[in-house]
Amino acid sequence: MSARIQTFKTILSSLALCVACYWTTEQWIALTSCLAYLAGLSRANAVMLAAMLGFVYLWLLLLWAFAEHRVRRQCMTLAGLWLLATGLTWAATLMITPALTGSR
Amino acid sequence: MKNTLRSRMSLLHTWAGVLFSALLFVIFWAGSLSVFDKEMDRWMMPATRLSLTGDAKVSIDKQLVPILQSKAPHAAAWTIILPSERVPYIALNYGSEEARKGQRIWLNPDTLQEITPADSKGASGFIYPLHHNLTLRFNHIGTWIVGIASTGMLCLLISGIIIHRKIFTDFFTLRLFRSFGRSNLDIHNLTGVALTPFYILITLSGLIIAFSTYFPNAHLPLYAITSPGHVLKKDHARPHGVLPAERQFLKEALGRERHKPAKSSGQLASIDQMIADAEQAWGPGAVYFVRINHPNDAKSNVMLRRHSHATVSKHIDYKRYRATDGNPFNTFEAPAVVKAWNFIAGMHYLQFKHWTLRWLYFLAGLTGCAMIATGLFFWLNARRSKAARSEQKHVVWMDAITIATVSGLMAATLGFMLANQWLPAQARIMGIARDQCEVYVFYLVWMTSLLHAISLTTQRQDKAYLHAWWQQLAVISGLCIAAVLSNWSNTGHHLYVTLTRPLPAVAGVDMVLMVGAWMAWHASRRLRAHCRLHRQQG
Structure with a gap:
């Protein structure tokens, strides 16, 4: 029975890890698109660049997450990366909003 | 087991492989055939052989x-x-x-x-959608499944390289005439390592093409501010509609x-x-x-x-x-980065005119199928020999799934092509249109293959799975020949006609079918001989 519970726990934690990596990637895509726009790319170019890089982010994050065996470290790092990207995206949005709304 | 990078990657490689291999085989098989989807269309739609x-x-x-x-x-x-x-x-x-x-x-x-x-749906109407969305269009479910499997493939490729202790030596090693386990692993390593750049290119580009499905909110930080509003339009592919922000992004990026x-x-x-x-x-x-x-x-x-x-x-x-x-x-x-995206998409779509590259893509795709199949064989072979009685059940089921995935999918594709040849024009069977009947034949043959594999692998007889393999391979060989003969009898276009007229698309499909028939027959004969030998010894 304990082996089954262990298997169930492994499956659940693997799924949670994948979802966490995806959410973190989404935030990093948002940040990348804002930074690319700030760096001078047009909106369409910035979004396309960020979306394409997103797959590389997700790939690297998944590999790192499954290579790391310490659960606490997995959680802390992914949460930290998510918070960092969210915070920086918010700050970048404040910077780009005048440019975006002014140009319309 | 020690918690080293190699051991963690080994676990990832094993379990991601077991989980995604069957699905990846379907995607790679359908993708390889889609390289010649227009040529298969000519074969399946004789009126368009112009x-x-x-x-x-x-x-x-x-x-x-x-x-x-x-x-x-x-x-x-x-x-x-x-x-x-x-x-x-x-x-x-x-x-x-x-x-x-x-x-x-x-x-x-x-x-x-x-x-x-x-x-008829032809290959471009069925095999191609099977490749990129498994024909499950509602809410992009199929695209998401393919995307998850593709991401798994990327992880499998890197973890496969990391767990490889002697990657350089093994690259130059192919011991085809040793034991099955040895030669199978050598083929898996060789096909995996030699074409890794191709697999990464084709998998990553396949994901990047559908970026708007996998990252549907990517445009929001830059577009939601200037294009707030309500849902614009709903259709079958976008049941939740398109927001003005997305519409504006699609206008600027893709025109x-x-x-x-x-x-x-x-x-x-x-x-x-x-x-x-x-x-x-x-x-x-x-x-x-x-x-x-x-x-x-x-x-x-x-x-x-x-x-x-x-x-x-x-x-x-x-x-x-x-x-x-x-x-x-x-x-x-297209803006500069969109041009780069188009280039990446172009490497996957393969719409350029270059026959040598088209054949190389086809062969590389089939090599990918071989890599996935040999990976499954390795997992099964390793467990078959050491699995405890209680675990044998899992091995038996995995055996059946592997047989249905590899030979069953090939037989199903041939069933689809034969149904195209023999269903009467404008036929409706129980209210189902002819083009849809072809698709049902595909799934019917696939299910029959699975049931046949289950019926043999669950027998208590030793090496019963080998009987399922040789029987299904013999059927594939027969179906290949039947397809070539059906095309001949229904259209009069045998190989001499298609080569001299010329109808290179039809000739190419017929020749690939004949090569396939020979390979399947050869493999079936070898496996049958192995079964006989095993019976005589045991």
């Missing part, structure tokens, strides 16, 4: 517009796709605002005679926009003149796609696109002309 002479220059104004005027004067759009080497007929589509390509007419470019509809009609009548200027004007910029013969939006309306417009035969990139550039006076009013050229 040889382009290139002598007859079609006048859209004099020859095609009158047909569309008579068929659909009030359509929301007319679409004209001009013939090419791989698609040697003129396609005319028209329809309502919701289904702009709802109705289709195919014409022989030399005689302008209407070609009888094939009543997708629709102009509203004036709802008052208007004249149609010369489309041939518009094409001549566009080809001054794009080069002679560059235009392949003509769309007339809101024909006969005062605000009608004509959109021209150019083909991608000479470039890796799949062009999305277009020129728009006012239909009433023929003056250009909008030219879309």
